[in-house]
Amino acid sequence: MKLDEIRSHARNWYSEHWSPDLTVMHWWETLGRSGWGYPGWPLERLGRGLAPAEVRVVRDERRRIGALGPPSGIGPSLMVPILLKHGTEEQLDRYLPQLAWGGATMCQMLSEPDAGSDLAGVTTTAERDGDEWVITGSKIWTSLANEVDYGMMLARTDWDVPKHRGLTFFLIARDQPGVDVRPLRTMTGGVSFNQVFFDEARVPAADVIGSPGDGWNVTRTFLVLEKNSYHPGSHEGGPFGKVDLTSTCGELLQRQKDSKAASRQGRGVGRMITELTDWSGRGDDPLVRQSLANLHWLRQSVGSLQGPANKIAVSRLTSSQRDVGLGLAGAHGMLKNDDSPSSAFASFAIGTPALSIAGGTDEIQRNSIGEKILGLPPEPKPDPNLSFREERR
Template identity: 40%
Template sequence: MSEPTPIAQEAEQWFAGHWDPTRPLGEWWRDLADSGFAFPQWPEGFGGRSLGRRDAKAVQQARRAAGAYGPPNGVATFLVAPTLLTMGSPEQQQRYLPGIVDGTTPWCQLFSEPSAGSDMASLGTRAVRDGDEWRVDGQKVWNSGAHYADFGILIARTDPELPKHRGVTYFLIDMRQPGVDVRPLREMTGDAAFNEVFFTDARVHDDDRVGAQGDGWRVAMATLSFERDPSNAGLGDTAAFYEADLSVAVGEHARAEAAAADGFSIAMAGRAGEVFQGAMECGDSSGAVMRDRLARLAAERAVMSWSSHRGTASMKAGRQPGPEVATLKIGGAETGRQTRDIGLEALGAAGMLWGDDVPDGGLFHRYAMFTPASSIAGGSDEVLRNSIGERVLGLPREPDEAERRETPWNELRRS
């Protein structure tokens, strides 16, 4: 066995001396951020230490070995922060990243619209310049955590006379202002993690524009590349998309979180493997056919992990994420479906139930109910396959797509 690296030893000592489950959650998250062990791969001063992936993993292992609760998780940490770190201005990084790394500022994503989901570039939410501000009007939908978010990442149309991909600008918008109306959407799981959001004369200062005016599509594609890489889920092993009470003892918070996790949080916090293992222990996984399916699933997960490492290395080398992120998203959805099917088969009738009397507390059922969303959220499998065909394999676009891409947005036929 190799000797622990200096950073691993430092992390072990730090967690041994600082982890205390009776501390308030907010205090623990601040301490973790100040140490640089919250998000070790991020830059110093923003909850990290600019570590490579191997050293960052050693820090995470040291935290888990100490039984310490992880850093914040959700839209803020796996979408907003990476986007600001790669494309935000220094002022935006200084203004917004501290509240992300210590969990005091929750965020949401405001991209999809009722008539602009798979074809997101057709979005119709307008942002009109008004002095130093932009006036925003329109509707977004399928917005995770919008009901408690303080801020949102928004793409809006700023020039309707340009083709649909070119007249879009990327903003950071205050969700607490009067012009923002958030309405929850109830899912088949019984939860309401998603929302629809209406903007009526909402305001955004031009300082909160990310990138140049009209360059929002490029920035949004970078954000989606982070969303489509499954390795971005589970940065801290904490639940995603929930409103945390920072005054509660961190140990008490962790116990309540584990007991109340919905399918969305289980999937996005990277807990699918843990919940799946619980289902295997409660169910019957002894047959030869079942063992073969488990082996195949393990192999596919390993391939996914290696592909993710390649993508991360490419980004750290300063290259834009390539089309390979689409294969990661599709692969993640497929392994999710396999995980669901194998787990439900192992659990048998118990897989249809949830509640305290179910062997695994019903956690796997919640995860299984959420699984279909993984083939839709962040880009449907069908759209991503088109993207792979066109950008990777060089296949021709749909007959009228080239013309549509060059037609001004306000001349396009829309539903």
């Protein structure tokens, strides 16, 4: 189908079905079942099998009409592609509707206090007990773990085989007695991630993704998807977190608008930098003009790169925005009180280091480009035949 035809089909469908008076639950189910909610998913799995450029056309039409987007976030953008590649038919039947319209949310339970860049070194352990796995250990930096329904989790199921071969990927229900989520406060003053402790938490055997021992294979799929999840087009555009499914779409959209207006950060970093340029009166300064042009170029790169290069571009764009904005704010950049011209910008600036760490640090992305793309010699690795138990010792 040509792009114009897709546009016209999407436009007709949205005009016929969208109303702000529908409940969120009803709208999401209608959208999900129609295939227009996640048009990039396969035809037989609640999608329309469209290519990325075609998906963008559908999203444009949705935005033009002002309709509420389907749920965004880790579930639809990471878990669904993982399930499509590694999951069973039963898992797809069970989880896709929950994510598309049931309001289920997910987080990533991968990093541990001793395993971040070296993710295959996780020591959280899963032991089989009848139809269940029993999980003991701890995860850290787990964003949103205090509010989601499920965590995608990597655990060690065999210590006596080489490191990468003894891992299994699970989907674990968060709200259960063996899971203790403790919030971590960051230097921004907020709480966006947590440490999670597992004390004999339970996962049904049916919630192993892939097969036992194949967890690193599934994790590699996750890591590729995660790099690209920093791309602006990787999310559908609807709400990220928990929402009240019984409210009307109109009420939800209004609430989102109000909270964006209340948080001055909602203005967007580009807009804040424009305002700071005007406020500083330095819009004609050639150095300022040059740095604004560089930011523009970096923004274009973020839209056009893939994989580790895109992750590095996002991190560079964020730190460059911070540097340009703080340069314009001068000494005011140190102030975070509400009457400071750069108060919202100061909050953004404090949070920027996160982007060069979350989802794999810049150094790890560079290693990956060096080894996999440029063919440079790999990092020294321990004997590949050593069991994880011996390697740890």
